[in-house]
Amino acid sequence: MASAGEGFGRRVQSAIYRSGISGTRPAVPTTPEALELAAEKTLGREAFAYLAGGAGSETTVAANRAAFGNWRIYPRVLRDVGERDLSIELLGKRRATPFLLAPLGVMELAHPDADVAVGRAAAALDVPYLLSNQASRPMEEVAVAMDAVAPGRSRWFQLYWSASDELNASLVRRAEESGCEAIVVTLDTHLLGWRTRDLDLAYLPFTRGQGIAQYTSDPVFAGLVRDRVKKASRGTWAEQSIRVTPKAVATAIRMARNGSNTQVFAGGVAGAIRSPLPRAAVETFLDVFADPTLEWDALAKLREWTSLPIVLKGILHPDDAARALDHGVDGIMVSNHGGRQLDGAVASLDALPAVVDRVAGRVPVILDGGIRGGADAFIALALGATAVGIGRPYAYGLAVAGARGVSEVLRNHIAEFDITMGLAGHTAVAQIGRDSLVPSA
């Protein structure tokens, strides 16, 4: 994005109001509720349930939002805020804004261009993109798309620690080769949460071959799939491969199309429909996905696999933050997975201050969960976050208007943050602190 000193927020506002004169309204609504509603209208039931839903009674989804309401911004006046600098320092680099794109899996549910569209928007606005382990497109493809917009724009890779260390190491190696700047290990999904909307629809995208492109494009995973097919009795596989139900065909087609460098099977769509491999790939994925026995000492292996900074995502308790520091991690993401994992878990914003206090500036603390605009980002930064992750809103932007929709969502967050900072009386992110807030009555 252009230098914030020129007034990014004002430029965005003016552009919107100016196009209004000729009758054009923004493609993507600026209010979070209207944005979600617009996405719902474009999406099928299963897709919307997966994107919007949370675990259990969705109390943590609600708490993530409600937590922002416990704080009010305490503005200061008559200070020259004509020039505002939105940049921050994060993992050894100056970043244009304090925003990141949180990793979201299965973006093909929102738009066929999926992660590639998100990557283009992220690169254009210089917002680091955390590539999901459950992406719909292989990381290599997204890296190329981002570099085509602006070479070297920031991407990090989010790892789900699978039951195969060979696969974990392979994914990390590929992330390094794709120019990722950090490895983010998500720790809150060692079991899949009790996601009531998805359960009622009996819908899990991965079982339909959606959101497993990082796996099917991986040489180690391809080996696991082939071993599985070899081990299965010939009869069983022959039998399964001729039971060609419409759902199975749809899965095979989807998998054949997902990822130009699919390692699991060649021969395109026709080959995939006849082959037992797509189904074996889904089964293999379900076998290896996540490892509920994982413990802290596993992190030493990751240190051997990579020299990239390691960020732990899903830390809520200050004692876990302290343990993370003992293990030499480079960053912490305070997150409850947008309320999709443990229903009843503490809101991420409520967990933030204690983690920030315990970390005491030794590593950056990133927050996600409930960020719906620039004022939310301000509150999180005031409570000590170094940066914030945008989650669902960019998926909704993608659903509404593809890459352009993601761009507008990011642009709106940045613009509102810029204006919030100015109205609160600040010219630099470092000036935002706990004294910028007051508890709401």
Ligand code: FNR
């Ligand atoms: C996620 N999230 C997530 N996290 C992660 O580490 N890897 C992943 O693949 C995904 N996938 C995913 C899909 C969808 C549809 C959603 C909504 C979320 C969690 C995500 O990174 C982030 O923590 C939350 O989205 C933040 O909450 P809000 O802001 O979306 O409410």
